[in-house]
Amino acid sequence: MRIIVTGAGGFVGRALVSRLADLNSEHRIVAIDNAAEGIPSLPNVIAIAGDLRDVGILKEAFVDGCDAVVHLATMPGGAAEQNPDTAWQVNVEATMMLAEIAASGGASPRFVFASSIAALGKNLPSIVDDNTALAPSMLYGAHKAMMEQWLATLTRRGVLDAISLRLSGVVARPKGPSGMKSAFMSDVFHALINGERFVMPVSQHATCWLSSLDSAVSNFVHALPLELECAPPVRAVTLPALHVTIGNLVAEIATQTGQPKELISYAPEAELDASFGRYPPLHADAARALQFGDDLSLTTLVRRTLSSIMPAWTPQL
Amino acid sequence: MRIIVTGAGGFVGRALVSRLADLNSEHRIVAIDNAAEGIPSLPNVIAIAGDLRDVGILKEAFVDGCDAVVHLATMPGGAAEQNPDTAWQVNVEATMMLAEIAASGGASPRFVFASSIAALGKNLPSIVDDNTALAPSMLYGAHKAMMEQWLATLTRRGVLDAISLRLSGVVARPKGPSGMKSAFMSDVFHALINGERFVMPVSQHATCWLSSLDSAVSNFVHALPLELECAPPVRAVTLPALHVTIGNLVAEIATQTGQPKELISYAPEAELDASFGRYPPLHADAARALQFGDDLSLTTLVRRTLSSIMPAWTPQL
Numbered sequence: 001m002r003i004i005v006t007g008a009g010g011f012v013g014r015a016l017v018s019r020l021a022d023l024n025s026e027h028r029i030v031a032i033d034n035a036a037e038g039i040p041s042l043p044n045v046i047a048i049a050g051d052l053r054d055v056g057i058l059k060e061a062f063v064d065g066c067d068a069v070v071h072l073a074t075m076p077g078g079a080a081e082q083n084p085d086t087a088w089q090v091n092v093e094a095t096m097m098l099a100e101i102a103a104s105g106g107a108s109p110r111f112v113f114a115s116s117i118a119a120l121g122k123n124l125p126s127i128v129d130d131n132t133a134l135a136p137s138m139l140y141g142a143h144k145a146m147m148e149q150w151l152a153t154l155t156r157r158g159v160l161d162a163i164s165l166r167l168s169g170v171v172a173r174p175k176g177p178s179g180m181k182s183a184f185m186s187d188v189f190h191a192l193i194n195g196e197r198f199v200m201p202v203s204q205h206a207t208c209w210l211s212s213l214d215s216a217v218s219n220f221v222h223a224l225p226l227e228l229e230c231a232p233p234v235r236a237v238t239l240p241a242l243h244v245t246i247g248n249l250v251a252e253i254a255t256q257t258g259q260p261k262e263l264i265s266y267a268p269e270a271e272l273d274a275s276f277g278r279y280p281p282l283h284a285d286a287a288r289a290l291q292f293g294d295d296l297s298l299t300t301l302v303r304r305t306l307s308s309i310m311p312a313w314t315p316q317l
Numbered sequence: 318m319r320i321i322v323t324g325a326g327g328f329v330g331r332a333l334v335s336r337l338a339d340l341n342s343e344h345r346i347v348a349i350d351n352a353a354e355g356i357p358s359l360p361n362v363i364a365i366a367g368d369l370r371d372v373g374i375l376k377e378a379f380v381d382g383c384d385a386v387v388h389l390a391t392m393p394g395g396a397a398e399q400n401p402d403t404a405w406q407v408n409v410e411a412t413m414m415l416a417e418i419a420a421s422g423g424a425s426p427r428f429v430f431a432s433s434i435a436a437l438g439k440n441l442p443s444i445v446d447d448n449t450a451l452a453p454s455m456l457y458g459a460h461k462a463m464m465e466q467w468l469a470t471l472t473r474r475g476v477l478d479a480i481s482l483r484l485s486g487v488v489a490r491p492k493g494p495s496g497m498k499s500a501f502m503s504d505v506f507h508a509l510i511n512g513e514r515f516v517m518p519v520s521q522h523a524t525c526w527l528s529s530l531d532s533a534v535s536n537f538v539h540a541l542p543l544e545l546e547c548a549p550p551v552r553a554v555t556l557p558a559l560h561v562t563i564g565n566l567v568a569e570i571a572t573q574t575g576q577p578k579e580l581i582s583y584a585p586e587a588e589l590d591a592s593f594g595r596y597p598p599l600h601a602d603a604a605r606a607l608q609f610g611d612d613l614s615l616t617t618l619v620r621r622t623l624s625s626i627m628p629a630w631t632p633q634l
Contacts, residue, residue: 121473131448134466135469135473136466136470136473137470137473137474139470141470142466142467142470145466145470146463146466146467149451149453149459149462149463149466150459150463152452153453153454153456153458153459153462156438156452156453156454157454
C-alpha cells in the first residue's frame with residue numbers, strides 16, 4: 001500500500017509512520033513534514049521536508065501514486081488563535097489542495113483526516129453522541145468542522161473516499177511548546193515521571209476525554225483499509241476516548257510511577273477549565289460500530305503512556 | 318438602521334432593497350453589486366458597483382458604519398460547478414472577508430446570510446427537519462454549509478450576530494441565464510404568462526420546495542431586528558417553504574393565467590429530477606418558532622408570483 005502521511009514528524013505522525021513501516025515491509029510510506037529530522041528514518045519511508053502550502057511539495061508526494069492519505073498536519077488551537085491567517089492556510093487551504101491532488105488521480109483514494117473534538121465546541125450537552133451538533137468556538141475547531149464537510153462532499157461526489165476522525169486529547173506529548181492549550185494533560189505525566197512539582201490549570205474534578213498515543217495510532221491504522229458506506233454520519237466520527245477525571249488520572253500516574261500525587265497541585269484557570277475540563281460522557285457509537293476503540297481502562301491508558309515515554313519502563317504495580 | 322445588502326442588483330436583492338427603502342425612510346441602505354444598473358435608484362439607497370472579492374469595495378461599504386448586513390451575493394449551483402475556483406473566491410473567501418470587516422467594528426452587527434437548501438444535499442430522508450444532517454454534493458451547497466459553520470463560530474465568539482437562512486427555490490426569476498440549475502421552476506411561469514410551450518426537465522410528479530419572492534423578502538426583513546439566543550440550531554435555519562408537486566403548480570399557474578396547462582410537457586432529465594424533483598415534506602420548526610413564514614397556499618404563491626412579474630395583473634380566478 002502506498003500511503004502519504006502529513007505531519008509525519010509530529011507526535012502522532014512519528015508513531016504512525018513507524019507502526020505502518022513495521023506492519024508490512026511492502027508498505028511504501030511517503031512522510032511529509034516541515035523538517036526531515038522528526039521523520040523516522042526507515043527503509044520503506046520516503047521523507048519529504050517542506051511546507052504543505054507549497055503545491056510543488058504536495059505534487060512531489062504523489063509522484064509514484066497513492067492508495068491512501070493520512071492528513072495529520074495542522075496548526076492547533078492556541079497557535080491558530082495567535083496566527084489566524086496562517087492557520088487558515090494550513091488547516092483549510094492546504095487541506096483542500098491535498099484533497100484535490102488526491103482526488104485528481106481518478107482512483108478515489110482513502111483520505112483519513114485528523115479532525116478534533118474542538119469541532120464540537122465547549123458548551124456540550126450532558127451526553128455527547130453522534131447527533132451532537134458541531135458548535136466550535138475556536139478557529140481551529142471551525143477549520144476542522146469545515147474540512148469535515150468539504151471532504152464528505154468530495155466523497156459524495158465520488159472523487160475521494162474520506163473519513164474524518166475526531167481525536168480527543170492524546171497523551172503524552174513531548175515536553176515543550178506544542179501550540180496546544182491542552183498541553184497540561186501531557187505535562188502532568190512528565191512531571192510525575194521526573195518527580196517534579198506541577199500546577200494543573202484545571203481542577204481535580206475536571207473531566208477530559210483522553211487517549212493514549214498507542215490507541216490513536218491504532219485507530220489511524222484501522223481506518224486505512226476500512227470499507228465504508230457513504231452515509232453521512234459515518235464520514236466523520238468522534239473516536240472513542242476514556243472519560244477521565246483529572247484527580248483520578250493524577251492518582252493513577254502517581255501509583256504507576258511510585259511518586260506522591262501531592263507533587264501535583266491545582267490552580268484552575270477559568271478559560272482552560274471551561275474549554276478542557278468539562279467534558280461529559282461520550283457515546284461514540286458510530287465509531288465503535290466501525291471497530292474504532294479506546295484504551296478500555298485508565299490503568300491501561302497510563303501504562304501505555306508511561307511505556308511510550310520510557311520504553312524500558314516496568315510498571316510499579 | 319444602516320443596512321448593507323450584497324447582490325443588491327440581483328433577483329432577490331432588488332426586491333429587498335426596494336422593500337427596506339419603502340419600510341422606513343430613515344433606513345440607509347448601502348447596496349453592492351457587480352454593476353450599478355440593477356440596483357434600485359432610491360433616495361436612501363447608496364449604490365456601490367464593484368466586485369465583493371475586492372477588499373476596497375467592502376471597506377467602502379462600511380465607511381459610515383453598519384447595523385446589519387444581508388449577504389445575498391453568491392455564485393449559484395450550476396455556475397459554481399463550471400467555475401469552482403471563482404465560486405470558492407465568491408462564496409467562501411469574499412463571505413469571510415465581509416464577515417471579518419463587519420466583525421471588526423466591535424458592535425457585533427446582525428449578519429443575515431443567504432444560505433440554501435443545497436446545503437442539505439440530494440439524498441434526503443423521508444422527512445426533513447432541523448435535525449437533518451447537512452450532506453451537500455454540489456460545491457455550492459458545500460460552500461454554504463461551511464459558511465454557516467464559520468458565521469456561527471464568529472457568533473459564538475461574540476464578534477458577530479449571524480443567522481443563516483436556507484432558502485428553497487424562489488420564483489419567478491427573470492428569464493435568461495441565471496447559473497441556476499433550478500431555473501425551470503421560474504421559466505414555467507414565464508411560458509404560461511406568454512402562452513408559450515415549455516418542456517419541464519422534471520416529471521409532473523416531481524416535488525419541490527418553493528417560495529414566492531414576496532415571502533423570501535419578508536423573511537430577510539424579519540431577520541434584521543430579530544432577537545436570537547446563541548443556541549446552535551437557531552443560527553442556521555431552513556426557511557419554511559411550500560412542498561409543491563410540479564403537476565399541481567402547472568395546473569395552478571394555468572388556471573390563474575387562463576392558459577391551457579397542455580402548453581407544458583415533461584421530459585425528465587435524470588440528474589435534474591434527482592436534484593430538484595424529490596423533496597420530501599419539510600418541517601421547518603426552528604424557523605417557524607422564530608416567526609419565519611412561507612406562502613401558506615399554492616394559490617397564494619402563484620398569485621404573488623404572477624403579481625410580481627406583472628404588477629398590473631389581476632387574477633383570473
